[in-house]
Amino acid sequence: MTDGKAQRPEESAQREARSEPIPTPEGQGGGERRVHELKTWPPYFAAVKRGEKPFEIRKNDRDYRVGDWLRLLEWLPAMECYTGEEHEAQITYMLDGGSFGLESGFCVLGLSSPRVEEVRREAIDALELIEVDLEAGDMAAKVRVKHALSRTKAWLAKFRALSLQVG
Numbered sequence: 696m697t698d699g700k701a702q703r704p705e706e707s708a709q710r711e712a713r714s715e716p717i718p719t720p721e722g723q724g725g726g727e728r729r730v731h732e733l734k735t736w737p738p739y740f741a742a743v744k745r746g747e748k749p750f751e752i753r754k755n756d757r758d759y760r761v762g763d764w765l766r767l768l769e770w771l772p773a774m775e776c777y778t779g780e781e782h783e784a785q786i787t788y789m790l791d792g793g794s795f796g797l798e799s800g801f802c803v804l805g806l807s808s809p810r811v812e813e814v815r816r817e818a819i820d821a822l823e824l825i826e827v828d829l830e831a832g833d834m835a836a837k838v839r840v841k842h843a844l845s846r847t848k849a850w851l852a853k854f855r856a857l858s859l860q861v862g
Contacts, residue, residue, distance in 0.1 A: 728764060729760065729762075729763040729764065730763070730764045730765075730766050730783075731757050731759065731763060731764070731765050731766065732766045732768055733751075733753070733765055733766070733767055733768065734768055734770035734777075735767040735768060735769055735770060736769075736770060736771075736772060737769055737770075737771065737778070740767055740769040740770075740780065740782065743767060743782060743784065743806065743808075744767075744782045744808075746808060749805060749806050749807070750803055750804060750805055750806055751765065751767075751803070751804045751806060752797075752801060752802070752803050752804075753801065753802060753804060754800060754801055755791065755792065755800060755801060755802040756800075759786060759789060759802060759804060760786065760789070761786050761787060761788065761789055762785070762786065763785070763786045764783055764784070764785050764786070765783065765784050765785075765786065765804070765806065766781055766782075766783050767781065767782045767783070767784070768780075768781055769781070782808075783808075784806040784807060784808050785806065785807050785808075786804045786805065786806065787805045787806065787807045788803075788804070788805030789802055789803070789804055789805065790802060790803040790805075814850055814853050817846075817850045818847055818850045818851060821843045821844075821846050821847040821850065822843075822847060824839070824843045825840050825843045825844065825847070828840045828843065
């Protein structure tokens with residue numbers, strides 16, 4: 696997705712931020728997967744990618760909906776070009792403007808990064824197995840607990856690596 700080179704302005708113009716419907720694979724809930732490509736300045740892009748900023752505040756000019764996807768494209772405003780870095784996140788919550796001090800016509804989009812969520816779910820599953828095995832208390836259960844703990848440590852290492860990819 697990235698070659699480490701910034702795209703020239705004329706190349707960037709071909710990639711204006713847009714929304715596109717993408718058919719979903721069979722068996723994954725019918726319909727289309729809506730993807731919104733958005734220019735994102737470097738500090739905000741990095742914070743979302745690291746999982747430190749699980750939201751976007753945007754002008755609601757694209758009919759955003761919970762379940763849609765954002766494809767954030769890192770954009771250098773001073774050079775008016777893309778860096779080539781991309782990050783996808785799913786909209787999990789939406790607050791429309793006009794209340795709580797948010798200007799009408801804008802929205803706050805709650806985001807979930809699919810890979811971070813997958814690793815988090817794996818770690819929670821492993822911890823639930825540990826709890827069940829500790830209650831059993833026999834030797835086989837203790838072996839399973841040790842195995843589950845080592846898997847949890849591995850998933851936590853993956854999570855840390857995902858969090859540090861940008862930083």
